[in-house]
Amino acid sequence: MSTNNGKDTSSGFIGKSIKRVEDKRFTTGNGRYTDDIVLPHQTYASFVRSPYAHAKILNVDTSAAKHMSGVIKIYTGADVAAVNGVPCGWQVNFKNGDTMKEPKHPLLVADKARHVGDAVAIVIAESQEQAVDAAEAIIVDYEELPCVVDGSKAAQAGAALVHDDVPNNTCYDWALGNPIAEVDEAMSAAAHVTTLEFVNQRLVPNAIEPRCYNSSYDAITDKYILYTSTQNPHVIRLLMCAFVLGIPEHKVRVVGPDVGGAFGSKIFHYTEEALLTWCTRQIGRPIKWTATRTEAFQLDAHGRDHITKAEMGFDNDRKIVALRVKTFANLGAYLSTFGSCVPTYLHGTLLQGLYTTPKINVDVTAVFTHTTPVDAYRGAGRPEATYLLERLVDLAALEMNVDPVDLRFKNFIPPFDGVNQPGYQTQVALQYDSGNYKGVLEKGLDMLGYADLRNKQKESSKNGKLLGIGFSTYIEACGIAPSAVVGSLGARAGLFEVGQVRVQPTGKVSVYTGAHSHGQGHETTFAQVVADKLGIAMDDVEIHHGDTETVAFGMGTYGSRSLAVGGSAIVKSIDKIIEKGKKIAAHKLEANADDIEFASGKFTVKGTDKSVSFGDVALTAYVPHVYPKDLEPGLDFSSFYDPTNFTYPFGCHIAVVEVDKQTGKVELKRFVAVDDVGNVVNPMIVEGQIHGGVVQGIGQALFEGAEYDNNGQLTNASYMDYCMPRADDFPMFETGTQVTPCPHNPLGVKGAGEAGAIGSTPAVVNAVIDALWSGGHKVKDIRMPLTSERVWRAMKN
Amino acid sequence: MIPAAFDYQKAKTVDEAIAALSGDVKILAGGHSLIPAMKLRMNRPSKLVDITGLAALKGIKEEDGEIVIGAAATHADIAYDKLIKNKISFFSEAASVIGDVQVRNHGTIGGSLAHADPAADWPALVLAADATIEVQGSSGKRRIKAADFFTGLFSTALEDKEIIVAIRIPIPPEGTKTTYQKFAQPASRFAIAGCAVVRFPDGKTNIAFTGVSENAFRDTAAENEVSGKELNDDSISKAVNAAVGNITVMGDHFASEEYRKHLAKVYLKKALDAVLV
């Protein structure tokens, strides 16, 4: 086992910015995404989707469509009425102990459409054109019904019901933390209370590759193959086989080939995956469906959508004494795969933040509405928690006329390494692993040149601009996660990971991981770990992922878990290989296995120059002519790694903005990010993850947001109206790192995938609020995204 | 996204293109508004007549004191054209902020004017430049003043069987100053408020807006405050006050009527400041 104190003893590849091995295929046009795959006898699917948010389906007339050229088959809701719906993977209970409401999410709706885009019929045809033409020719009689779109109104009396058997549209209510009476008491006693009522708006994930599935069935072997743009092929196979279609898991192969970005939106088991697989069994030919961007807007699970009231109480010394939070979480029309856990166990549990707040209570009401389902989107619950806390802290500083930096330093949890000092037990169920929170803020301030900037701020108003500086110091829970813990919290699956390391007779190494790479660069990072630990060349390592046929099992990639959990599983297998290798080497060197050391690719007898190379040992394992008795041949180990705790990356993000006083337009001038993600295997890749996350977070602050009208129409469901962040919206970023190793996994890593999206949003909004206060506009909140008009209005009022 | 089926004809002459026009036949120029609308099946012509290959519609030249821009000139052609840069530089400025590089490489000025999107940039330019739109129908050519061309939301003075063949812009005298100032919708990058101003040496001032109302328009009330008068803080502020007076202003989730009107005034001030220096 390698050390975990930040000074890894192995030299070589860990910690180096190795260029990515996967780039060659992507830069030359040789990536293989699902839509690039065409199978023999391929057919194509297109859907008839509800144009209404809520409507009774009176009749579906397929008579004209089914005779159109190229049409093979049309199925409607009635055809799949007996098939199960797609399941939810996490059970949350009501405060009174009742189980959450889980209405069926059918593969095609038969009775009612519950959001715009709900699928009414599928057409399968010889060509994509024919499928689309025929879908257009299907006539559906709808009776439009009243709808509800606002999460804070869905539970009110008289609101239209999304599911007849879910009263008040309430999926569950839930609370966490200290008893509310204690929190109320602490709040009443506070010298100052900062209150913020705000909307954490709904976002559309918008991976640039639209979802795509290609499902086929072979009647001779009774086997299915599903190619799917997914983050977790094994999870999809398990859910689809066991919960939806009732088909044998061992007869189904699920492949997630190259995937063009996901950000959470490709975790979930979508109805189309199961429906195509059901249909291919009926027609006996492969069926492909590729979402249009319009469908992506209407169907890919959205993110966020919280309506929140949050209060933070301070004593006379400006120490935080209490935090009270009430949130309405909009789940959309159906429970998506992890929709239930995002506003609860991924949100409420993070409300300690980096502060020593002694009393915390969070109360969440999760509701159904006639909108697209909502689930995990980069950060998933943790951006909502961070936004809430960090907005409160900066606003409190403005209200109390103290520096937001000083206020943070006063309230930070002191540094602890989780080894010599214990982890930090929060008021909201988690135990932080290790942290040095003041360290990242100090480093950020250095990079920023804080004092100078505050002086500049005083001058800026003269040229028609208001300068603002905004802070955010965040923490997240990653490396999801210990199975026993998540199980006790309602997860219906374990959250370990699998890593198999197969040493080939020539000493080349094939690695099979249950993690899935869709931009994260696992083929490089994981190979660095393996090559480093085994003392071999990176070229001698190949990483395999994304295919249930080759990888034993896997839980997939989300929650910044791949290296912390998946990497650790690989390290466990490497440890087993080295241990067995020592036995083989000892036999060859006529020594005792306890006296064999392994370093730099060599097995050496301690204190001697007698050694045998890794390659020799590998060959011996497969050509075991001279071999230890009672030892099996071969050098191939698989491990399941189940972590003992989450990991807790943290950091400090600082935004500097200029607000145009005439137009309200916000210009991001600088962005400083100091992130502590534990040990770093590939700094270049980690930095890239931070950049990408930061832009998604700033996208939420300044540009993005799903806009529903009162009829449940998503009015900005295209790139002409939904504002995606673009190259010319940003300056170059200034990034820094601090390393506080994770004490409980063998690599000491914490995870970096979501940090950027978690930390950046409040920093930018705080900066705009700070700019406005500097101009005398003492506004508490501006609704995100901070469009020019909203900022202009805030200055005007 | 697949358009509904249609027939296609590549026109060899302008006359052939005009002859092909009937019913729901549409002209295909750059196609950068039309094809996306067809993919979304919001537009489903029975036939497209492709005029992009017609030499008669291409080119940018000087003729009889006018710059003549062929209708099929792309935004990129205009952005890079030296004659335009020298004589009517605000056409270069505007061309380089339309859409993105790829759109500019194919979208055409004629197509944009015929489409008459209320937020397109060119309408403000041709209005401020006192341009004429040369159109051709089955009975020959005619010229329509820009001021008479835009008749409403996505509607123009083009007759059913007419196409735009050229845009003719009178070359302004030496010393004329021009500008185009645009506040872009952040997603589409179309204009929320676009203001084109031409200030002639004699003080005559043309002001046109796009993005603000159902169609681009000349703002004569604002012009009256500065035209033929000295440009200074006082006259500029009067023009800004007068601007967008009796105009129905559009509103959407990026800019309400009130804010859009405010932006139009802010951008008029920017434009007048730009021609002052």
Place this chain on the structure above:
Amino acid sequence: MSIKITVTVNGVKHTDKVEPRLLLVHYLRDVLRLTGTHVGCDTSSCGACTIHVNGKATKSCTLLAVQADRCKITTIEGMANNGDLHPLQEGFNQCHGLQCGFCTPGMIMTAADLLQHNRKPSEGEIRTALEGNFCRCTGYHNIVKSVQYAAEKMSARKTKPKKEATL
């Protein structure tokens, strides 16, 4: 109806009969099986489908295949020269200008158009030139650096910016 077209793609001449409604991107992907060019949206916004038509960066989702008749087309598959990567392809690897890779071909094709016109673009010019190409992974920072890398490399070679035929 179907129409015969002849196009030269990456130096190879192809003749096919196509329906008028076939978009150029689908012709490249489905007929020629050049799948490096991607589709990311419906509105000519995202730029994932960017190729060069007669040397100009073009969103191939907004051109009909029939419009490309007798045109010279370069796709991402035609950027490397006898196995030597184009400086942009190299730059994207060296500067970590890609993650999932889906936007990358379009990004490279648009950047190549820029470098034809502007051998030493500033950071701002690069960002403006890429406004029609969305990337959801990288935050654009390393894409800008990748283009700068390629620009420097191409200048250092003292070759004139190449025209479409050799791109």
